[in-house]
């Protein structure tokens with residue numbers, strides 16, 4: 001096989017096929033595995049939409065999936081009224097800033113961001129329509145709940161943070177407020193017994 005001589009001139013003569021046109025698409029258009037449970041319409045890629053985009057010679061940028069990153073892929077659906085919170089807003093703003101960086105770079109180079117293709121009906125990626133559940137949503141059917149003997153995420157992170165700083169981890173207890181079988185009286189009795197030991 002003969003080596004091809006690469007010169008500046010030969011590189012300059014390369015034909016660059018790019019269209020300089022980009023569509024930003026919501027993440028699940030290219031990966032339905034990130035949808036909330038029971039809402040995926042296709043196994044992986046919404047390929048019919050991709051084919052249409054491709055027929056115009058437009059490149060695709062996949063937006064991040066804020067819900068998947070924030071709540072994982074085993075979540076059920078909720079209304080915008082459920083997601084609306086300072087923390088989720090801040091999280092989305094951080095992700096949006098990076099997307100805006102991409103757009104800014106394209107803009108600086110004279111490329112055309114043809115459009116952003118969101119997902120109507122989504123509390124996160126809806127463009128024209130988002131949703132609202134009067135009762136909050138998130139519980140499509142009776143689901144089995146079990147109690148695991150381990151801390152919740154925030155408590156785990158708090159312990160980790162304290163340990164990382166070599167600070168003493170205080171004693172911890174949990175009021176059984178989300179243990180449905182416990183009456184308020186039992187919760188109060190448990191707490192009285194606990195606090196008496198630790199003061």
Ligand code: SF4
Pocket residue numbers: 026027028029034035036064065066067068119122124125126
């Ligand atoms: S948050 Fe957006 S990208 Fe993620 S599944 Fe919902 S609509 Fe798709």
